[in-house]
Amino acid sequence: xxxxxxxxxxxxxxxxxxxxxxxxxxxxxxxxxxxxxxxxxxxxxxxxxxxxxxxxxxxxxxxxxxxxxxxxxxxxxxxxxxxxxxxxxxxxxxxxxxxxxxxxxxxxxxxxxxxxxxxxxxxxxxxxxxxxxxxxxxxxxxxxxxxxxxxxxxxxxxxxxxxxxxxxxxxxxxxxxxxxxxxxxxxxxxxxxxxxxxxxxxxxxxxxxxxxxxxxxxxxxxxxxxxxxxxxxxxxxxxxxxxxxxxxxxxxxxxxxxxxxxxxxxxxxxxxxxxxxxxxxxxxxxxxxxxxxxxxxxxxxxxxxxxxxxxxxxxxxxxxxxxxxxxxxxxxxxxxxxxxxxxxxxxxxxxxxxxxxxxxxxxxxxxxxxxxxxxxxxxxxxxxxxxxxxxxxxxxxxxxxxxxxx
Amino acid sequence: xxxxxxxxxxxxxxxxxxxxxxxxxxxxxxxxxxxxxxxxxxxxxxxxxxxxxxxxxxxxxxxxxxxxxxxxxxxxxxxxxxxxxxxxxxxxxxxxxxxxxxxxxxxxxxxxxxxxxxxxxxxxxxxxxxxxxxxxxxxxxxxxxxxxxxxxxxxxxxxxxxxxxxxxxxxxxxxxxxxxxxxxxxxxxxxxxxxxxxxxxxxxxxxxxxxxxxxxxxxxxxxxxxxxxxxxxxxxxxxxxxxxxxxxxxxxxxxxxxxxxxxxxxxxxxxxxxxxxxxxxxxxxxxxxxxxxxxxxxxxxxxxxxxxxxxxxxxxxxxxxxxxxxxxxxxxxxxxxxxxxxxxxxxxxxxxxxxxxxxxxxxxxxxxxxxxxxxxxxxxxxxxxxxxxxxxxxxxxxxxxxxxxxxxxxxxxxxxxxxxxxxxxxxxxxxxxxxxxxxxxxxxxxxxxxxxxxxxxxxxxxxxxxxxxxxxxxxx
Numbered sequence: 001x002x003x004x005x006x007x008x009x010x011x012x013x014x015x016x017x018x019x020x021x022x023x024x025x026x027x028x029x030x031x032x033x034x035x036x037x038x039x040x041x042x043x044x045x046x047x048x049x050x051x052x053x054x055x056x057x058x059x060x061x062x063x064x065x066x067x068x069x070x071x072x073x074x075x076x077x078x079x080x081x082x083x084x085x086x087x088x089x090x091x092x093x094x095x096x097x098x099x100x101x102x103x104x105x106x107x108x109x110x111x112x113x114x115x116x117x118x119x120x121x122x123x124x125x126x127x128x129x130x131x132x133x134x135x136x137x138x139x140x141x142x143x144x145x146x147x148x149x150x151x152x153x154x155x156x157x158x159x160x161x162x163x164x165x166x167x168x169x170x171x172x173x174x175x176x177x178x179x180x181x182x183x184x185x186x187x188x189x190x191x192x193x194x195x196x197x198x199x200x201x202x203x204x205x206x207x208x209x210x211x212x213x214x215x216x217x218x219x220x221x222x223x224x225x226x227x228x229x230x231x232x233x234x235x236x237x238x239x240x241x242x243x244x245x246x247x248x249x250x251x252x253x254x255x256x257x258x259x260x261x262x263x264x265x266x267x268x269x270x271x272x273x274x275x276x277x278x279x280x281x282x283x284x285x286x287x288x289x290x291x292x293x294x295x296x297x298x299x300x301x302x303x304x305x306x307x308x309x310x311x312x313x314x315x316x317x318x319x320x321x322x323x324x325x326x327x328x329x330x331x332x333x334x335x336x337x338x339x340x341x342x343x344x345x346x347x348x349x350x351x352x353x354x355x356x357x358x359x360x361x362x363x364x365x366x367x368x369x370x371x372x373x374x375x376x377x378x379x380x381x382x383x384x385x386x387x388x389x390x391x392x393x394x395x396x397x398x399x400x401x402x403x404x405x406x
Numbered sequence: 407x408x409x410x411x412x413x414x415x416x417x418x419x420x421x422x423x424x425x426x427x428x429x430x431x432x433x434x435x436x437x438x439x440x441x442x443x444x445x446x447x448x449x450x451x452x453x454x455x456x457x458x459x460x461x462x463x464x465x466x467x468x469x470x471x472x473x474x475x476x477x478x479x480x481x482x483x484x485x486x487x488x489x490x491x492x493x494x495x496x497x498x499x500x501x502x503x504x505x506x507x508x509x510x511x512x513x514x515x516x517x518x519x520x521x522x523x524x525x526x527x528x529x530x531x532x533x534x535x536x537x538x539x540x541x542x543x544x545x546x547x548x549x550x551x552x553x554x555x556x557x558x559x560x561x562x563x564x565x566x567x568x569x570x571x572x573x574x575x576x577x578x579x580x581x582x583x584x585x586x587x588x589x590x591x592x593x594x595x596x597x598x599x600x601x602x603x604x605x606x607x608x609x610x611x612x613x614x615x616x617x618x619x620x621x622x623x624x625x626x627x628x629x630x631x632x633x634x635x636x637x638x639x640x641x642x643x644x645x646x647x648x649x650x651x652x653x654x655x656x657x658x659x660x661x662x663x664x665x666x667x668x669x670x671x672x673x674x675x676x677x678x679x680x681x682x683x684x685x686x687x688x689x690x691x692x693x694x695x696x697x698x699x700x701x702x703x704x705x706x707x708x709x710x711x712x713x714x715x716x717x718x719x720x721x722x723x724x725x726x727x728x729x730x731x732x733x734x735x736x737x738x739x740x741x742x743x744x745x746x747x748x749x750x751x752x753x754x755x756x757x758x759x760x761x762x763x764x765x766x767x768x769x770x771x772x773x774x775x776x777x778x779x780x781x782x783x784x785x786x787x788x789x790x791x792x793x794x795x796x797x798x799x800x801x802x803x804x805x806x807x808x809x810x811x812x813x814x815x816x817x818x819x820x821x822x823x824x825x826x827x828x829x830x831x832x833x834x835x836x837x838x839x840x841x842x843x844x845x846x847x848x849x850x851x852x853x854x855x856x857x858x859x860x861x862x863x864x865x866x867x868x869x870x871x872x873x874x875x876x877x878x879x880x881x882x
Binding site for chain 2 (some may be wrong): 049050051052305306308318320321322323324325326327328329330331332333334335336337338339340341342343344345346347348349350
């Protein structure tokens with residue numbers, strides 16, 4: 001479908017200028033926004049998987065015109081971190097670190113990559129810049145966003161200098177319950193040489209909300225970027241988490257957990273681009289579909305011709321708790337260098353009847369047995385999370401949702 | 407059959423030359439395929455009206471359908487000018503019935519067979535040299551034995567004449583309708599030749615049904631149609647002899663294969679494909695499996711410039727089973743995009759897909775698979791396993807599985823691995839006195855064994871030899 005159908009009649013340059021003025025942004029940034037706005041007309045929706053007779057996710061049905069309300073954005077935000085790292089709200093970052101922004105903004109996620117990235121670039125009104133200087137180990141950076149408006153566009157930039165490290169926990173939730181909301185987030189991570197980033201995210205927006213997120217990182221030599229991606233909220237989520245391993249011996253791990261129930265639809269991408277020598281990637285996603293929920297998973301491991309001595313692994317497992325739910329998966333391997341050890345696997349199934357029988361025969365009632373097995377199913381994913389708070393929250397949310405279940 | 411050909415040669419010369427003129431005119435006027443040409447083909451074959459009507463409908467569908475596009479990593483078809491297909495509907499008249507003599511074959515083909523070490527008689531059959539005569543002798547006896555049991559095995563054009571009811575019911579109706587994809591539609595319009603196999607209820611055809619002979623049977627083998635109907639409780643193994651490289655002038659192969667597997671029936675369909683390296687191989691192959699039926703696809707894809715082929719099984723009846731075993735080898739300039747499609751549309755169905763690929767010297771292999779488990783297909787299971795072996799960093803090996811799971815009581819697993827030939831394995835073999843090349847060949851032979859062990863010995867030998875020759879880089 002042509003993106004032309006999505007153009008907003010009611011989005012104007014004046015609105016974009018007003019947002020940019022309000023944040024006291026320099027001209028180049030305003031220009032970037034205006035160019036993104038102008039490009040909307042020609043841009044397509046993000047790619048979704050197509051198989052004979054169907055698109056796995058339909059983004060064209062969303063009525064962006066009515067969902068997007070750029071001048072009335074409102075949120076509650078916590079942006080906190082240790083003293084030796086800088087965790088800056090967007091307006092402060094604009095004032096203090098224009099050079100950093102100029103270098104990195106839009107360098108990892110192209111503002112004009114697709115319709116939704118351009119919309120986000122043109123209209124974002126809130127954001128966080130996390131800057132970790134050389135040699136600093138920064139723990140417990142927390143960015144919490146509570147959305148209190150019809151639409152919210154959020155931008156996050158993480159820059160780690162040489163031999164630094166940081167753990168970041170980001171959470172999105174909905175405050176005042178509005179009927180339908182749209183949350184859009186762009187995250188760029190530039191991991192300097194030998195630095196370490198763990199970026200954990202817990203999306204628990206209202207189940208009336210729509211969500212589009214791109215999180216992308218570039219890892220320099222010896223750098224590591226680890227992503228934790230928890231998805232529980234929204235009625236429709238389209239999200240991508242990806243790492244480009246551009247420096248020799250860089251590494252990445254993408255760990256995902258999702259739990260879809262009712263009529264939720266999660267379209268989750270995990271992608272890694274091996275572009276240097278001796279790089280390693282490990283992608284692990286586990287999730288549940290219940291009721292009439294649907295999960296769509298695309299995993300890509302792309303090994304470039306120059307990526308000698310690559311190791312790349314991917315696993316995706318979905319547990320279906322209901323017959324009416326659907327779990328679609330496409331784990332892709334694209335290998336251009338033979339000096340590679342790569343594997344991927346995906347499984348879909350239901351709770352193992354034997355396990356259930358074993359537990360019930362030991363006196364556990366069937367419902368508790370089922371809940372224990374589901375909680376156990378997530379353990380391999382939970383184990384990978386460095387930040388205790390994120391792990392505990394995720395575990396609790398899964399447990400709560402499970403116990404709500406009849 | 408030979409008298410048919412004589413008849414054709416004697417009486418249809420004028421029609422054929424006229425046809426040729428039409429063809430050239432069409433190219434000049436840039437119209438592509440025309441109704442006139444389709445009518446000409448049908449008339450030339452003396453077909454009944456219903457078949458002509460199907461061709462014309464397929465033509466219309468072809469003209470209204472877009473080329474495949476937007477597939478991630480799909481082979482480059484830009485050099486395939488569909489408008490230019492016209493000359494290839496009919497290879498030039500001289501070669502229409504195959505060449506008369508071994509010496510008239512293109513050097514590339516002769517050379518290949520010499521290197522394969524295939525005996526002269528077999529070479530003749532493989533290359534289509536007087537194939538009808540040579541092979542008829544060979545296969546006639548077998549045919550008689552089958553006929554006694556009610557088995558029908560003949561070429562497709564003949565089946566249209568002699569078994570219209572069966573063909574009418576099954577030909578491009580429910581299994582591969584022309585609307586399936588652009589090349590299925592093209593096939594439906596210009597199809598010619600191919601095999602028809604009918605196995606009555608309860609009959610087991612012990613010997614594999616081999617279709618070497620059809621390569622040149624009507625001279626238009628690149629659009630051949632294969633229709634296999636296996637009635638309840640029957641069993642048959644069909645082997646497609648695509649092992650003969652085609653003449654250099656052919657640049658598009660767009661065949662159609664339809665298999666009807668009755669209740670409790672068992673069909674194995676094996677292909678060893680080695681098209682010349684300027685051929686676009688865009689086939690549609692599909693089976694429909696009734697309750698407790700079993701379909702097995704075994705294929706080795708060696709040749710072609712680009713292949714897009716995803717044999718498909720629709721598991722329609724409860725308890726039906728599908729097995730895919732495929733191997734692809736892509737050398738320099740080749741893009742072999744192949745895989746499997748399985749639709750689990752009934753409870754208690756199962757499928758296994760085993761795919762192996764080897765890429766070398768800049769070749770690309772891709773496994774593209776779709777497993778669909780429909781809501782209600784309880785207790786179904788599928789296991790997909792893909793292994794890729796790569797020789798160098800010029801080559802590419804991709805794996806793109808798609809899994810659509812609408813039913814919870816299932817067991818779905820996909821696994822894929824990619825790796826280079828193990829240095830340790832080579833070192834081990836070298837330390838036992840093998841040179842580097844032999845060590846690699848031996849490892850590859852071991853790698854493809856799951857395929858070769860499914861094939862009758864002569865095909866297995868041939869596949870092994872073809873791969874060895876590819877590895878030496880000495881094959882056309």
